[in-house]
């Protein structure tokens with residue numbers, strides 16, 4: 001069978017779904033994928049590329065920036081500035097949106113990303129990745145500001161993530177299911193390796209940072225206690241726990257074999273609104289998970305329906321296998 005490259009996949013998508021996959025959107029995805037190949041190469045070189053360690057600065061969230069965080073951000077900015085497909089970019093690593101320089105044409109899309117997710121895993125050779133989300137620039141807006149990015153996740157036109165792991169993979173949705181591509185390093189191109197990823201509705205695997213247990217709210221305490229009680233508890237079966245600490249890797253496991261991923265708002269992070277960010281973590285992952293048949297809530301409502309108030313807003317996250325996400329959401333709502 002002939003291998004289907006990302007380029008071919010996108011061209012075919014453009015023919016089949018011209019209403020969504022416009023030529024500019026196709027170019028945008030290709031440019032992001034190309035930038036991710038460059039990031040993948042830098043990650044792969046590791047200590048040999050002198051890319052490990054901190055730069056000595058903090059980002060808008062007050063987190064220490066790693067060399068690879070900053071480098072990945074620059075790679076994505078430079079790749080996306082000149083193509084004419086974007087109106088502006090925003091990133092976890094920048095306080096404010098990055099305008100397209102005046103010397104370049106502007107397009108109708110907004111790109112928002114976490115250039116390198118799983119920062120705490122960079123220096124220890126554990127999987128990390130890039131998360132991105134594409135929105136339409138509001139009509140008539142020539143100089144987008146942060147406010148123009150504040151659109152609910154249901155308005156995303158594309159979402160994707162990469163995992164720089166044993167192999168580099170790219171997972172993508174444009175609202176017509178989820179496809180997975182694997183980087184063929186010899187050819188230098190992403191090759192389609194799975195169409196229509198589906199998350200099983202039921203699962204016996206969960207992911208949560210259990211060191212926060214003492215900070216959890218009662219609905220999360222109850223849900224996890226029931227899972228941990230195993231076969232002799234109310235759930236009547238044993239559950240297994242996995243926590244990579246890189247959302248991209250934890251979500252990819254769930255896309256592959258099911259599971260539920262949780263980062264609830266708890267007493268430790270309540271003043272910040274949560275741990276994970278809405279626009280470039282929860283929304284793109286929520287879109288992908290829903291497109292694969294799973295569910296994504298903040299504990300009470302669908303993540304994609306939450307109207308953002310700020311570019312770097314945080315939110316509680318419960319996503320993955322539908323029946324488990326619905327159960328823990330019902331515990332929060334008091335309906336179960």
Ligand code: AHM
Nearest residue numbers: 114117118119120209245246247248
């Ligand atoms: P980052 O974008 O700065 O890397 O932070 C997000 C990451 C997620 O990938 C992961 O799920 C979470 O932070 C891990 O948090 P913890 O440190 O509680 O394990």
Ligand code: MG
Nearest residue numbers: 114117118281
């Ligand atoms: Mg992140």
